[in-house]
Amino acid sequence: xxxxRSILLRRETGIAVMIVLFVIAVGIAKPxxxxxxxxxxxxxxxxxxxxxxxxxxLVLVARHVDLSIGSTQAFAAMVTAMMFKFHPEIPWYLGFLxxxxxxxxxxxxNGALTTLFRLPSIIVTLGTLNLYxxxxxxxxxxxxxxxxxxxxxxKAMSTTSPILGIPWIIFMALGVALLTYWFxxxxxxxxxxxxxxxNPAAAPLRGIRVNAITLMVFSISGALAGLSGIMYASRWGxxxxxxxxxxxxxxxxxxxxxxxxxxxxxxGSVLGVVLGVLLLGCxxxxxxxxxxPGTAQSAIYGAVIIVALLIDRSVRQRGIAALAAQRARA
Amino acid sequence: MTDQTSxxxxxxxxxxxxxxxxxxxxxxxxxxxxFVLLVLAFIVSSSISPYFLDINYILSSFTLYAEFxxxxxxxxxxxxxxxxxxxxAANMALSACLFAWTYQATQSMPLAILVGLGAGIAMGAFNAxLVIGMQLPSIIVTIGTLTLYRGLAQIIAGDxxxxxxxxxxxxxxxxxxxxxxxxxxxxxxxxxLAFFLGATxxxxxxxxxxxxxxxxxxxxxxxxxxxxxxFLAMGFASAVAGMMxxxxxxxxxxxxxxxxxxQMVLMAMLGGTYIFGGRGTILGTFLAAWLLSVISTxxxxxxxxxxxxxxxxxxLLIISIVATNLIYSRTQR
Numbered sequence: 001x002x003x004x005r006s007i008l009l010r011r012e013t014g015i016a017v018m019i020v021l022f023v024i025a026v027g028i029a030k031p032x033x034x035x036x037x038x039x040x041x042x043x044x045x046x047x048x049x050x051x052x053x054x055x056x057x058l059v060l061v062a063r064h065v066d067l068s069i070g071s072t073q074a075f076a077a078m079v080t081a082m083m084f085k086f087h088p089e090i091p092w093y094l095g096f097l098x099x100x101x102x103x104x105x106x107x108x109x110n111g112a113l114t115t116l117f118r119l120p121s122i123i124v125t126l127g128t129l130n131l132y133x134x135x136x137x138x139x140x141x142x143x144x145x146x147x148x149x150x151x152x153x154x155k156a157m158s159t160t161s162p163i164l165g166i167p168w169i170i171f172m173a174l175g176v177a178l179l180t181y182w183f184x185x186x187x188x189x190x191x192x193x194x195x196x197x198x199n200p201a202a203a204p205l206r207g208i209r210v211n212a213i214t215l216m217v218f219s220i221s222g223a224l225a226g227l228s229g230i231m232y233a234s235r236w237g238x239x240x241x242x243x244x245x246x247x248x249x250x251x252x253x254x255x256x257x258x259x260x261x262x263x264x265x266x267x268g269s270v271l272g273v274v275l276g277v278l279l280l281g282c283x284x285x286x287x288x289x290x291x292x293p294g295t296a297q298s299a300i301y302g303a304v305i306i307v308a309l310l311i312d313r314s315v316r317q318r319g320i321a322a323l324a325a326q327r328a329r330a
Numbered sequence: 331m332t333d334q335t336s337x338x339x340x341x342x343x344x345x346x347x348x349x350x351x352x353x354x355x356x357x358x359x360x361x362x363x364x365f366v367l368l369v370l371a372f373i374v375s376s377s378i379s380p381y382f383l384d385i386n387y388i389l390s391s392f393t394l395y396a397e398f399x400x401x402x403x404x405x406x407x408x409x410x411x412x413x414x415x416x417x418x419a420a421n422m423a424l425s426a427c428l429f430a431w432t433y434q435a436t437q438s439m440p441l442a443i444l445v446g447l448g449a450g451i452a453m454g455a456f457n458a459x460l461v462i463g464m465q466l467p468s469i470i471v472t473i474g475t476l477t478l479y480r481g482l483a484q485i486i487a488g489d490x491x492x493x494x495x496x497x498x499x500x501x502x503x504x505x506x507x508x509x510x511x512x513x514x515x516x517x518x519x520x521x522x523l524a525f526f527l528g529a530t531x532x533x534x535x536x537x538x539x540x541x542x543x544x545x546x547x548x549x550x551x552x553x554x555x556x557x558x559x560x561f562l563a564m565g566f567a568s569a570v571a572g573m574m575x576x577x578x579x580x581x582x583x584x585x586x587x588x589x590x591x592x593q594m595v596l597m598a599m600l601g602g603t604y605i606f607g608g609r610g611t612i613l614g615t616f617l618a619a620w621l622l623s624v625i626s627t628x629x630x631x632x633x634x635x636x637x638x639x640x641x642x643x644x645x646l647l648i649i650s651i652v653a654t655n656l657i658y659s660r661t662q663r
Contacts, residue, residue: 065469117652120605122469123595124648126416130592131644137637241637250477253470263470295488295584299481305474309466 011260011315015275019282026286033289043166044158046281047173048073048235050274051228052252053259054180055107055221057273060256061184061197062217063265064121068110069225070248071132074241076102077229078136081145081239084154092151099230100223106132107222111215121218129249137241144240150233158235169231176224181270193217198266247298254301255280257308262316280304360602360657361614367600368621375628382628389513391627392620393502393578396512397422397571398590399619402597403516403523404567406615408560409598410527412540412607415564416472417457419590420479422572425450427483429573430492430582439498447569453479454565458558476591483584491581501577512574516619519567524612532556540607592643597622599650604658 027034052069059066080099083090110128114121147155157168184190196203196213204210228248233239259276261268283300376382392399401418408415429446433439457475461468504511527533538546539553547553576582599605600621601614625646629639 065473067473113648113652117655119651119655120469122414123599123605123651126592126595127644127647127651129644130589130640131648134637134639134641134644137635138641142635142637247477250473253473254477257470263467293485293488295484296481299478299485302474302476302478302481305477306460306471309460309470309474310464313464313466 012269012272012275015259015272015279019275019279022279022282022286026282026290030286030289033286038285038289042278042281042285043170044235045284046277047169048228048231048248049251049255049280050173050277051176051224051231052248053255053273053277054176054270055217055224056252056256057180057259057261057268057270058184058193058217059121059221060261060263061265061268062193062214063197063200064114064214064217065125065253066107066110066218066221067122067125067249068106068128068132069221069228069252070245071129071136072103072106072222072225073229073232073245073248074239075106075132075136075139075229076100076226077232077239077244078140078145078241080230081150081233082140084151085145085149088149088151092153095151095154095230095233096227100226103226103229104219104223107219107225108215110222111218114218115211115214133241136244140239140241142241144238145233147237150237150239154230154234155237157231169234172227172231176227177270177274184270189213189216194266196265200265247301250298250301250305251280254304254308257312258304260312260315262312263309264316358657360654361611361617363653363657364601364614364617364621368617368624371621371624371628375624375631378628379631381631382624386508388624388627389510390502392516392623393510393512395593395619395623395626396502396510396516397575397578397587398593399516399597399615399623400519400574401564401567401571401590402594402615402619403519403612404560404564405594406598406601406603406610406612407523407527407536408564409603409605410540410607410610411536411557411560412543413461413468413557413560414472414595414605415457415468415561416591416595417453417476417479418564418568418571418594419587420476420483421450421453421565421568422575422590423584423586423588424453424479424483424486424572425569426572426576426582426586427487427492427584429569430494430576431486433494434492439495443573446573447566450565450567450569450572451562452565454562454568457565458561461561462554462558480584480588483586487582487584489584491583493581494576498577499580501574512578515574520612520616524616527612536560537608540609542608592647593622596643596647596650599647599654602654602657604654605651609658 023033032038052073056066056069076099079102080095083098084092084095106128110121110125113119113124113128159167161167184193192203192208192213195206196208196210200210229245232244255276256268256273257263258279259268259273261273283304284297287296287300372382381387401422405415405418425446428449429442432445433442436442453475457468457472460466460471460475501511506514527536535546535551535556538549538551539556543553572586575586579586597615597618598610601610601616601618603610603614625642626639629642
């Protein structure tokens with residue numbers, strides 16, 4: 001009975017229930033939503049957000065925010081796409097190394113600025129958000145890299161599949177999620193991220209190297225944004241200096257906070273974030289079907305962030321009340 | 331200007347250092363840096379283009395940045411109180427869209443202005459309820475509302491631009507005593523807020539809240555009420571700025587003021603407002619607004635790409651917070 005209660009009370013269960021209810025509600029209104037075709041649409045909407053969300057989750061758990069991932073994604077994608085354009089002889093899989101490497105570098109800059117000068121990460125990344133976007137325009141001369149320059153093997157990653165008709169990029173996103181799960185829950189460094197986020201003042205006293213951990217989470221977030229950059233090129237077949245990654249940070253933050261990652265640091269699970277991404281994917285896929293114009297997307301992301309914050313608050317207060325009750329009984 | 335940095339505190343004999351000479355205290359203030367930078371920017375830009383020696387050119391180019399500057403003044407007070415608001419640019423867009431939409435529907439200008447202002451205040455109140463009522467961190471809340479407000483503006487206006495009547499257009503070309511009206515509004519707001527923040531009890535209480543909110547509450551300061559009023563003022567200023575932008579552009583689109591949060595935060599930071607609250611002046615933001623206007627206009631005159639300008643603004647934001655933090659950590663000792 002107790003085990004059942006603890007499962008039911010878990011945050012992840014709540015999100016899963018929300019997904020099921022949402023799918024059923026939309027399915028009643030538009031039965032087409034329950035088809036395999038729509039499952040495919042939903043799944044194809046998620047991989048980029050999923051990968052960005054894994055990095056953002058670690059950053060939020062460490063009590064920071066990374067607003068620059070959209071621009072990081074654009075810059076890494078642009079560097080890679082221009083490499084393909086001007087050096088078509090380079091094998092396509094090296095693009096992954098380049099894109100991840102560029103992202104890692106940009107993320108490292110964010111982390112270095114945050115730790116070196118003890119600045120709030122939100123302001124630093126608000127600055128680099130614009131800086132990286134501007135750099136993307138400069139290196140690309142404000143021109144889009146078109147379809148014909150992206151290697152077809154790379155584009156095929158989003159259309160061909162190893163098994164069950166599920167494209168490669170979805171497997172890659174799942175792989176990243178599994179790796180993050182292993183890192184966050186089963187490595188010493190991963191647990192230190194959580195320790196740092198739950199109590200930044202106590203963490204150094206326990207021998208946690210705060211600066212190193214902070215640098216690391218920003219670098220991971222940047223590297224994953226870089227990976228999502230080359231996957232953008234694969235998924236859409238072009239890289240545009242103004243469209244690529246625009247608003248990506250808001251989608252990712254919405255997915256992460258609805259997945260139960262606390263903005264006060266120290267709390268979050270990979271499973272919750274995966275479910276949060278899926279819920280967001282379901283909502284995005286259902287909108288056009290329900291006849292809601294695409295212009296409503298941004299408003300919905302904003303509303304989702306705020307609702308998730310309110311849920312987070314009530315969960316936290318219930319936790320505090322439960323602790324107090326426990327102490328009163330003891 | 332106040333001498334808050336030189337307030338003596340109880341320290342042991344070992345810690346007591348001789349007070350800094352007055353000229354050092356003045357020299358080390360961030361506003362002085364901003365002023366020096368402003369003079370430098372003038373010298374550099376007038377060597378690029380002789381236009382910068384013409385006061386009328388400077389005043390008329392400032393009208394492009396006057397709307398953001400007005401909001402930045404209020405934002406300075408919000409940051410001094412230890413909070414932040416990233417949603418004003420989106421607020422400007424939504425209140426301007428509602429304003430234009432109401433005008434189109436009813437053809438009544440007073441009603442439209444009322445709706446626009448009311449919407450701005452309501453958005454400020456919504457932020458305030460979440461931040462103060464629900465005790466959520468303002469940075470994340472206003473990232474959420476930034477997306478929400480901009481998204482609602484997109485729903486209302488769609489992809490078209492809503493035209494405004496001719497008599498409403500062109501506030502930036504209206505002159506009063508030879509000075510463009512937006513500049514006059516900006517200067518008046520600056521004087522009013524500088525007086526409010528520097529010389530009234532409520533202004534000084536804002537500093538106390540930002541320095542140590544718990545201590546301020548124990549000292550009997552109604553911190554929550556003051557912060558609530560600040561968010562309301564933020565919403566009101568954004569709505570006014572939104573309508574001024576609408577008048578300057580002649581029509582309203584959902585992307586009005588896009589990316590403005592960067593410029594507003596940048597003005598406050600360049601003016602030496604301390605990002606963790608408790609320090610900063612209206613004068614600093616006033617100088618920083620002119621500095622940013624000269625830099626931006628200079629880049630335009632030099633025909634730099636918009637992208638390069640974006641880079642420069644992003645870099646400036648980082649440099650200015652690093653510099654401000656360094657200055658404050660030095661004077662704290």
